[in-house]
Amino acid sequence: MTASAMAASATTAAPAAPMLEVENLEQRFPLRSGIIDRLTFEGGRPRLVDSVVHAVNGVSFSIAKGEVLALVGESGCGKSTVAKSIARIYTPSGGRIRIDGEDVGAYGHRAMLPVRAKMQMIFQDPFASLNPRQKVRDIVAEPLLEQLERRGEARAKAKAREAAVALLERVGLNAEHAGRYPHQFSGGQRQRIGIARALSVNPGLIIADEPVSALDVSIQAQILNLMMDLRDEFGLAYLFISHDLSVVNHIADRIGVMYLGFLVETAPRDRLFSAPRHPYTRALLSAAPTIDPADRAVEIELEGEVPSALALPSGCCFRTRCPFAYDRCAAERPTLQDVGGGQSVACHLIDEPERDRP
Amino acid sequence: MDHQTAPAPLLDVRDLRTWFHTFSGTVKAVDGVSFTLAPGEVMGLVGESGGGKSVVGFSLLGLIDPPGRIEGGEILLDGEDIARASEERLRRIRGREIAMIFQDPMTSLNPVQTVGAQMDEMLRLHTDLDEAARKARCIAMLESVGISRAAERLKAYPHQFSGGMRQRVVIAIALLAAPRLIVADEPTTALDVTIQSQILRLMRRRIAQTGAAMILVTHDLAVVSEMVDKIVVLYCGKVVETGPAREVIADPSHPYTRGLVDSIPNPRDRKPRLAQIPGAVPDIRNLPSGCSFRPRCPRAQAKCAEVAPALAPTRGTLSAACHFPIVEEIAMTGGERA
Amino acid sequence: MGQILASQFVYNWRRNVSAIAGSAIILACVLIVLFGPLVAPQNPYDLTQLNLLDSYKPPAWIEGGDPRFLLGTDGQGRDVLSSILYGTRVSALIGIAAMLMACTIGTVLGLLAGFYGGRLDAFIMRVADVQLSFPSMLIALFLMSAFGTGIDKVLIALTLVGWVVYARTVRGSTLGEIQKEYVQAARVAGLRDAKIIRRHVLPNVLTPLIVIATVQVGTFILIEASLSFLGVGVPITQPSLGLLIKNGFDVLFSGLWWTSVFPGLMIMAMVFGINLFGDFLRDELNPRLK
Ligand SMILES: Nc1ncnc2c1ncn2[C@@H]1O[C@H](COP(=O)(O)OP(=O)(O)OP(=O)(O)O)[C@@H](O)[C@H]1O
Ligand SMILES: Nc1ncnc2c1ncn2[C@@H]1O[C@H](COP(=O)(O)OP(=O)(O)O)[C@@H](O)[C@H]1O
Ligand code: SF4
Ligand code: SF4
Ligand SMILES: [Mg+2]
Ligand SMILES: [Mg+2]
Numbered sequence: 001m002t003a004s005a006m007a008a009s010a011t012t013a014a015p016a017a018p019m020l021e022v023e024n025l026e027q028r029f030p031l032r033s034g035i036i037d038r039l040t041f042e043g044g045r046p047r048l049v050d051s052v053v054h055a056v057n058g059v060s061f062s063i064a065k066g067e068v069l070a071l072v073g074e075s076g077c078g079k080s081t082v083a084k085s086i087a088r089i090y091t092p093s094g095g096r097i098r099i100d101g102e103d104v105g106a107y108g109h110r111a112m113l114p115v116r117a118k119m120q121m122i123f124q125d126p127f128a129s130l131n132p133r134q135k136v137r138d139i140v141a142e143p144l145l146e147q148l149e150r151r152g153e154a155r156a157k158a159k160a161r162e163a164a165v166a167l168l169e170r171v172g173l174n175a176e177h178a179g180r181y182p183h184q185f186s187g188g189q190r191q192r193i194g195i196a197r198a199l200s201v202n203p204g205l206i207i208a209d210e211p212v213s214a215l216d217v218s219i220q221a222q223i224l225n226l227m228m229d230l231r232d233e234f235g236l237a238y239l240f241i242s243h244d245l246s247v248v249n250h251i252a253d254r255i256g257v258m259y260l261g262f263l264v265e266t267a268p269r270d271r272l273f274s275a276p277r278h279p280y281t282r283a284l285l286s287a288a289p290t291i292d293p294a295d296r297a298v299e300i301e302l303e304g305e306v307p308s309a310l311a312l313p314s315g316c317c318f319r320t321r322c323p324f325a326y327d328r329c330a331a332e333r334p335t336l337q338d339v340g341g342g343q344s345v346a347c348h349l350i351d352e353p354e355r356d357r358p
Numbered sequence: 359m360d361h362q363t364a365p366a367p368l369l370d371v372r373d374l375r376t377w378f379h380t381f382s383g384t385v386k387a388v389d390g391v392s393f394t395l396a397p398g399e400v401m402g403l404v405g406e407s408g409g410g411k412s413v414v415g416f417s418l419l420g421l422i423d424p425p426g427r428i429e430g431g432e433i434l435l436d437g438e439d440i441a442r443a444s445e446e447r448l449r450r451i452r453g454r455e456i457a458m459i460f461q462d463p464m465t466s467l468n469p470v471q472t473v474g475a476q477m478d479e480m481l482r483l484h485t486d487l488d489e490a491a492r493k494a495r496c497i498a499m500l501e502s503v504g505i506s507r508a509a510e511r512l513k514a515y516p517h518q519f520s521g522g523m524r525q526r527v528v529i530a531i532a533l534l535a536a537p538r539l540i541v542a543d544e545p546t547t548a549l550d551v552t553i554q555s556q557i558l559r560l561m562r563r564r565i566a567q568t569g570a571a572m573i574l575v576t577h578d579l580a581v582v583s584e585m586v587d588k589i590v591v592l593y594c595g596k597v598v599e600t601g602p603a604r605e606v607i608a609d610p611s612h613p614y615t616r617g618l619v620d621s622i623p624n625p626r627d628r629k630p631r632l633a634q635i636p637g638a639v640p641d642i643r644n645l646p647s648g649c650s651f652r653p654r655c656p657r658a659q660a661k662c663a664e665v666a667p668a669l670a671p672t673r674g675t676l677s678a679a680c681h682f683p684i685v686e687e688i689a690m691t692g693g694e695r696a
Numbered sequence: 697m698g699q700i701l702a703s704q705f706v707y708n709w710r711r712n713v714s715a716i717a718g719s720a721i722i723l724a725c726v727l728i729v730l731f732g733p734l735v736a737p738q739n740p741y742d743l744t745q746l747n748l749l750d751s752y753k754p755p756a757w758i759e760g761g762d763p764r765f766l767l768g769t770d771g772q773g774r775d776v777l778s779s780i781l782y783g784t785r786v787s788a789l790i791g792i793a794a795m796l797m798a799c800t801i802g803t804v805l806g807l808l809a810g811f812y813g814g815r816l817d818a819f820i821m822r823v824a825d826v827q828l829s830f831p832s833m834l835i836a837l838f839l840m841s842a843f844g845t846g847i848d849k850v851l852i853a854l855t856l857v858g859w860v861v862y863a864r865t866v867r868g869s870t871l872g873e874i875q876k877e878y879v880q881a882a883r884v885a886g887l888r889d890a891k892i893i894r895r896h897v898l899p900n901v902l903t904p905l906i907v908i909a910t911v912q913v914g915t916f917i918l919i920e921a922s923l924s925f926l927g928v929g930v931p932i933t934q935p936s937l938g939l940l941i942k943n944g945f946d947v948l949f950s951g952l953w954w955t956s957v958f959p960g961l962m963i964m965a966m967v968f969g970i971n972l973f974g975d976f977l978r979d980e981l982n983p984r985l986k
Binding site: 220287 | 406407520522523550551552553554555556558559577578579580581583584607617618619620621622623624625626628630631632633634635636638639
Binding site for chain 1: 880881882883884887900
């Protein structure tokens with residue numbers, strides 16, 4: 001925790017209260033399955049086991065006001081789950097989530113409502129994230145409408161719709177689009193609608209879960225530009241989730257690398273790309289294809305695949321694929337350690353650098 | 359990569375037109391696409407969604423279903439026009455001469471048959487090996503794509519494999535009958551980067567070993583630049599640029615390709631704003647007059663609205679369909695790299 | 697999708713003979729339901745208009761027929777055509793009303809089961825499963841023997857028989873919809889569950905119900921006719937088509953066939969039309985595999 005807090009203050013001048021502070025976030029999902037699937041035999045005796053997905057296992061980080069923190073990692077490593085726990089789509093199984101200083105981890109629906117004016121979310125799928133039966137103006141107005149109704153304002157609906165039309169123009173659509181349905185728009189335009197919806201309550205933090213992954217490159221560039229313009233204009237902080245390192249390199253101030261529900265490394269952007277420390281980060285950078293052959297520095301090539309989140313390996317989460325793994329890695333789980341320069345790494349090699357050789 | 363003295367092409371696609379006659383109008387998904395492929399050559403078919411990449415792939419395999427139809431053009435495989443071949447003939451060509459690898463491995467694997475049965479069927483159809491020989495071949499093939507305990511895995515069903523493993527199985531099946539051409543449609547798009555890099559490495563190695571030619575369909579220029587010899591860029595069903603991969607990506611001459619390359623964030627040359635192509639791909643049923651790229655093109659002039667540009671040599675080894683191609687070496691990002 | 701679908705829908709409809717035939721029959725039935733009593737030559741419930749001397753007249757085109765009674769008369773001298781016009785109204789309205797009730801209840805239960813899951817879901821779905829393991833007719837018959845006759849009782853019985861199919865369908869679609877990001881977006885916007893269900897889930901699970909509801913009206917008309925035929929359906933004062941058949945059935949084999957055959961044909965036509973149209977709807981609205 002302290003490490004990432006320091007990292008945050010390294011990139012912002014005044015160490016004001018962070019916009020978002022996540023401490024030891026845990027999210028488990030019990031898998032509800034039929035009796036037959038749960039039945040196992042141990043020593044000849046039948047036993048019912050409840051399997052649990054360990055989606056997020058003690059993740060800590062913080063985001064300063066106006067900062068962009070990117071989370072990267074392969075699919076299933078828990079990026080979206082972190083996002084959705086913070087957005088309180090899920091109720092976290094453990095840990096603390098402080099938004100603008102307020103711990104919202106255990107808030108109920110009613111207590112959460114005012115917090116939702118400070119934090120909104122942009123989703124990955126431009127098709128599934130908009131209700132096909134709602135007009136664009138109502139989609140965009142929805143979060144604001146809830147806030148206006150909470151405050152008991154008169155003419156809430158009309159006000160929210162007016163604001164929605166103005167927002168559509170801000171994100172590059174126009175007022176005529178307000179009365180249309182989502183299917184009449186292209187993927188990029190739909191993503192703009194989703195961004196307008198998130199902006200409607202004028203939040204300080206936007207959680208963006210792979211906002212450009214479903215888009216073509218030329219459209220992806222448009223949306224990234226728009227998001228950066230909006231950050232400058234409204235002082236937004238982003239939790240930006242992506243699996244695309246070139247996108248992250250472009251947009252992030254700081255980057256966290258996740259593997260199997262653990263945060264294995266966090267560092268300021270340039271440092272992460274120039275001096276990655278964790279073996280997984282290094283493998284990820286090696287694997288990413290680039291259009292520029294000169295950028296290609298294959299250091300670690302990974303074999304095998306990510307283990308199941310149903311049965312985490314003992315010790316280090318990465319040891320089943322790590323080329324450096326040794327006995328300590330199976331016995332002891334490494335924790336994030338500050339290695340200076342705002343970088344923190346969860347790997348035993350930090351203590352035993354002489355082993356960092358294939 | 360000298361094109362003039364290239365060997366006789368394995369595949370020669372001439373003016374291919376594949377249209378879909380839908381209720382709301384004719385979708386000219388592929389409208390006059392031509393390219394050639396030499397034996398052993400790896401070609402990338404790139405462009406944004408809806409450009410017609412997959413339809414070209416399906417056309418090559420005769421997999422276009424109504425309301426779609428190959429309206430015209432020729433697909434010459436070793437001189438034989440397979441655009442007009444009978445279904446009977448196409449069945450023999452598929453798998454044996456041309457194999458296809460899809461984005462979602464589940465679409466090409468039968469979920470209720472073991473992997474072994476599916477591989478065996480392929481060999482039964484296209485070879486006259488006896489059972490023991492077929493089994494040995496299957497095991498060897500699975501091992502060659504990096505699947506351990508292959509004899510055991512033959513009895514497994516596709517859902518018992520992870521996504522990356524399934525794609526390995528699909529590749530193994532595709533390579534079984536030693537086809538001369540492999541069409542791979544976004545073979546790694548559904549996979550994670552570390553798995554993608556494993557699969558790409560595997561495909562590159564196996565294809566080099568077997569000497570097959572490959573068409574790699576993808577929207578990812580980075581993947582293309584690591585894999586292919588030659589690139590064909592599609593936009594709205596037409597070829598807009600073609601040339602050796604390195605040159606096309608380093609310094610394209612068509613404004614669309616230029617825009618595509620520039621919209622990819624470049625870590626070496628980070629700008630506050632990315633270069634972006636304005637607007638979006640037009641509705642293919644309702645294309646602008648003249649050049650389809652005109653409404654988004656920074657170089658467009660009056661002529662572009664009147665005459666559709668034809669593919670012609672522009673600079674060096676590149677050809678583009680553009681009245682005002684980028685002939686000067688701009689090399690904004692490309693030059694530093696050279 | 698609205699406009700495209702609408703126009704494509706019409707386009708396909710115009711090319712589908714059975715869809716057109718089905719629609720024509722349904723339209724005719726609707727006209728009968730709306731205006732039947734106005735054009736009926738006689739009010740069959742008004743005893744003062746009946747004359748016993750007119751009893752058992754055959755249809756007008758048969759020897760001994762009376763031009764006043766196009767389709768003949770029954771034992772009380774009641775005009776069969778008028779009875780059918782009135783009876784169609786009773787049958788159709790029962791079918792539609794029961795369908796609406798079943799659809800409402802089934803949809804609400806399906807939404808709750810799918811949205812909240814857990815015990816509530818398990819309970820609702822077990823009840824549904826048990827009910828599905830008996831034929832609807834048997835359940836309806838059992839309920840009617842327990843309740844006694846009456847239009848209200850028929851409606852209740854049909855509703856209890858019919859809700860299950862909606863509940864199961866809606867639960868399935870709800871499970872699919874709540875996975876989608878727009879429902880999560882509604883949570884992030886701060887909407888209460890009730891609002892999410894009403895504004896987001898409900899409108900997106902209705903489409904498949906249209907087909908079920910259409911076909912169910914036909915099924916209900918048949919069940920009601922069967923119940924009435926067996927004497928446990930509507931009361932004699934408001935005869936439905938089923939009751940008309942029953943009344944005529946006693947004399948059917950003495951050659952006085954018209955009193956039950958014409959109401960029977962009417963039911964057949966009505967249900968046939970509904971099913972033709974239902975089949976067309978199913979092809980059109982089902983997730984397109986084209
Ligand atoms: N069965 C079909 N019926 C009607 N139109 C079709 C059909 N299949 C493809 N098309 C149209 O043909 C055009 C080209 O489609 P295609 O799938 O080849 O694009 P692509 O370049 O492979 O895109 P992507 O990157 O999304 O896979 C699109 O406009 C598409 O809508
Ligand atoms: N609602 C859920 N129920 C059960 N498991 C879940 C649920 N959501 C996510 N998971 C599991 O949690 C892990 C992390 O998922 P996710 O956060 O979506 O990963 P990412 O966004 O990094 O691809 C995966 O193993 C996934 O299957
Ligand atoms: S702790 Fe061990 S297994 Fe984990 S990343 Fe470091 S060296 Fe590899
Ligand atoms: S032909 Fe004209 S509009 Fe088309 S790409 Fe070239 S310059 Fe642009
Ligand atoms: Mg995700
Ligand atoms: Mg495609």
